[in-house]
Amino acid sequence: MNVLYFAWVRERIGVPRENIETSAATVNDLVAELRAREERYAVAFADTSALRVAIDQELTEFDAPLAGAKEVAFFPPMTGG
């Protein structure tokens, strides 16, 4: 699964994207796996209420299932306009 990071999430994790082998059932499960990996993930995902997530480029919730997902992106609340 392609996992993408934007803005300060990207800066904290240190890469813009990576390919992750996971059997996580939901976004929350994936976040828990990542947090357990290394400190930089734990720091980036310390507070998921300060984050947004998109599955296959559609905004969704952290309890959303990952079945069939090709791309998951994590980023802070958007600041367009």
Next chain:
Amino acid sequence: MRVVVQDAPFDFGHEAQAFARGHTSMGAIVTFTGVVRDTNEAPLEAMEIEHYPGMTEAALTDIAEQAISRWSLGNALVIHRHGRLVPGEMIMMVATAARHRKDAFEAAEFLMDYLKSRAPFWKREITSQGASWVAARDEDEAALERW
């Protein structure tokens, strides 16, 4: 309907004229333009706008389609830049065309409210004191509730 995401500057006058042209049944054209402003304590050197290629275009298209389905619009335009911009540069513009001004104004406000909080752009301000990400404002999220 036209949605553009680009790093290059755009010519507001040209875009507004081109948008207005060809809508002889439309009595109202509303445009809004966002400009990089310098209101920080430390002078702003630049603003860097990051985006999510692919999702950005899809999100803007979805927002524009929602506006067209909710109001009686003849056309809608959204242009949004990414990359490095300096104070005074135009970041983005929206334009709406409708038979009557109420539809054109409301749809333009809807477009702005949604793209501020739902289109995947992130702003980073560069000053002589360093760089910092612009935080989303609660008011911008709350602004969506009126629609």
